Amino acid sequence: xxxxxxxxxxxxxxxxxxxxxxxxxxxLKHEDRFWEASAKAPAHKLDLDAATLGAAVAVAALCGAxxxxxxxxxxxxxxxxxxxxxxxAANWLATLYPADGxxxxxxxxxDRVAEYHAxxxxxxxxxxxxxxxxxxSPTQQAQTMTVLARAAIAHYNxxxxxxxxRVLHTLDTALDTTPLAYQAIQSxxxxxxxxxxxxxxxxxxxxxxxxxxxxxxxxxxxAAFERDLxxxxxxxxxxxSEAGRRAEALTAEQQAVEIYRRLADLDPTAFEPDLAxxxxxxxxxxSEAGRRAEALTAEQQAVEIYRRLAVGDPAAFEPDLAxxxxxxxxxxSEAWRRAEALTTTEQAVEIRRRLAVGDPAAFEPDLAxxxxxxxxxxxxxxxxxxxxxxxxxxxxxxxxRIATTPTLLPGLHGALVLQASVLDALGRPEDAEAVRRWLGxxxxxxxxxx
Numbered sequence: 001x002x003x004x005x006x007x008x009x010x011x012x013x014x015x016x017x018x019x020x021x022x023x024x025x026x027x028l029k030h031e032d033r034f035w036e037a038s039a040k041a042p043a044h045k046l047d048l049d050a051a052t053l054g055a056a057v058a059v060a061a062l063c064g065a066x067x068x069x070x071x072x073x074x075x076x077x078x079x080x081x082x083x084x085x086x087x088x089a090a091n092w093l094a095t096l097y098p099a100d101g102x103x104x105x106x107x108x109x110x111d112r113v114a115e116y117h118a119x120x121x122x123x124x125x126x127x128x129x130x131x132x133x134x135x136x137s138p139t140q141q142a143q144t145m146t147v148l149a150r151a152a153i154a155h156y157n158x159x160x161x162x163x164x165x166r167v168l169h170t171l172d173t174a175l176d177t178t179p180l181a182y183q184a185i186q187s188x189x190x191x192x193x194x195x196x197x198x199x200x201x202x203x204x205x206x207x208x209x210x211x212x213x214x215x216x217x218x219x220x221x222x223a224a225f226e227r228d229l230x231x232x233x234x235x236x237x238x239x240x241s242e243a244g245r246r247a248e249a250l251t252a253e254q255q256a257v258e259i260y261r262r263l264a265d266l267d268p269t270a271f272e273p274d275l276a277x278x279x280x281x282x283x284x285x286x287s288e289a290g291r292r293a294e295a296l297t298a299e300q301q302a303v304e305i306y307r308r309l310a311v312g313d314p315a316a317f318e319p320d321l322a323x324x325x326x327x328x329x330x331x332x333s334e335a336w337r338r339a340e341a342l343t344t345t346e347q348a349v350e351i352r353r354r355l356a357v358g359d360p361a362a363f364e365p366d367l368a369x370x371x372x373x374x375x376x377x378x379x380x381x382x383x384x385x386x387x388x389x390x391x392x393x394x395x396x397x398x399x400x401r402i403a404t405t406p407t408l409l410p411g412l413h414g415a416l417v418l419q420a421s422v423l424d425a426l427g428r429p430e431d432a433e434a435v436r437r438w439l440g441x442x443x444x445x446x447x448x449x450x
Contacts, residue, residue, distance in 0.1 A: 036050060038092065044091070046089060056075060059077075059132065060096075060105045060108070061115070062127075064107060068090060072087060073137075077131040130174040149171075168199070172202065175205065185209055204239040207236045210232045211229070227271070237253035241285060246285065256278045257279060272305050280323070283328075292335050318351050325347050329373060345374045345377055352366050371393055371415075375418060378390060398411055416438065
C-alpha cells in the first residue's frame with residue numbers, strides 16, 4: 001500500500017497529506033476525486049456533496065448487496081441522502097466498484113482501505129449504525145459487524161487505539177438496541193479471530209447471544225439443534241476464558257461435553273470428532289482451574305478418540321491428533337510426569353513433521369511450537385546439547401514463516417528466549433547475549449496478540 005501511495009503522490013495530481021498521515025487516508029483523498037467526478041457524470045447526475053458520497057461508499061463497504069432491493073434498503077438509512085436520489089445513488093455505487101459474480105454491489109478496494117473508510121465514517125456519525133443494521137439482511141448484518149471488527153483491529157495494530165475503541169463502542173451501543181438475525185450472529189462469531197484482545201468483548205457478547213438462542217431452539221427441537229448448542233457452548237467456553245472468567249468457561253465446556261457424549265453414544269461416526277475437540281478444550285479449562293488430574297483424564301480421552309479416528313482417516317484427523325498430543329504433553333509436564341510428557345510431545349512432533357513435508361505453509365508453524373516445547377523438556381532432562389539442536393530447528397522454522405505470517409513473532413520470541421537460556425547453561429554467554437540483543441532490537445509490537 002505504501003508503494004501505491006508513493007506512486008500516486010509522485011504522479012501529476014498529488015493530494016495534500018501531512019507527514020504521518022495514514023496511507024489509507026491518503027489513498028482515500030485520491031478516491032474522493034474519483035467519486036465526485038463519477039457522480040457528476042451524465043450517467044448519474046448525482047447532486048451530492050463530498051461527505052454524502054463518502055458515506056454512501058461506506059455503506060456499500062459495510063453492507064454489500066446481493067440485489068438492487070438490498071442496496072436500496074440500506075442506502076435509504078443515510079440521513080444526508082435525499083429520497084428522490086436513493087435509487088440513483090444505489091446504481092452509482094453498483095457501477096463505481098463492480099461486483100464479482102451475480103452480486104449487485106462491489107466495494108472499495110483493497111479491503112484494508114474500505115475498512116478504514118467505513119470505520120471513520122461510522123466514527124463521524126454520518127451513518128446511523130443501529131438503523132443500518134436493522135435495515136440489512138442477515139448477510140449484510142454479518143458483513144457490517146465483521147468489517148468494523150477488522151477495522152478496529154487494524155486501528156489498534158497501527159497505534160490508533162482511540163479510533164479502535166470508538167468503533168467498537170459505537171458497534172456495541174448499536175447492538176444493544178438492534179435485533180440481529182440468527183444467521184448474522186452465527187456468521188459473525190465464526191469470522192471473529194480467536195484469541196483477540198481487541199474484539200474479545202464483542203465476540204463474547206455475540207457468542208453469549210448465540211448460545212442463548214441455540215438453547216431455546218434445542219429445548220424445542222433437541223434433535224435438530226443440540227449439536228449447534230454444544231458447538232456454541234464450546235465456543236463460549238473459549239471466549240469466557242479469554243475474558244478471564246474461567247469458572248464460567250469451565251461450566252460451559254462441561255455442558256458441551258455432556259451433550260456431545262450423549263450424541264456420540266447414539267451416532268459415534270457423526271459426533272466423536274466433536275466430542276474429542278470438546279474434551280481437549282475441557283482439559284485446557286480444567287488445567288486453568290488447577291484441576292490437573294481431571295485435565296489429564298479429559299485430554300487422554302480426546303487422544304484416545306483421535307487415535308482411533310486417525311487410523312481410519314489419517315488426512316482428516318492426524319492434525320487434530322497432533323494437537324491433542326501436544327496438549328497432553330503439557331498436562332503431563334504439569335503433573336511432573338516429564339518422561340511421559342517427553343514421549344507424548346515427541347509423538348506430536350513426529351506427526352507434525354510428516355504433515356509439514358506435505359504442506360509446509362500449513363503445518364510448519366505448529367511444528368515449530370511443538371519443537372519449542374520438546375526442547376524445553378529435553379533441557380529439563382539434562383540434555384542441553386539436544387535441546388539446543390531442537391531450538392535451532394524451531395527458530396529456523398519461525399524465521400522462514402515470519403515474513404508471511406507476522407503473528408508468529410511471539411512464538412519466535414519464545415523459542416529464542418529458551419535458546420538463550422540453553423546457551424547460558426552450556427557456558428556460551430556471548431552467544432546467549434547475541435540472541436538477547438536481537439530480542440531487544442526486535443521487540444513484540446503492542447498488537448502482536450490482537
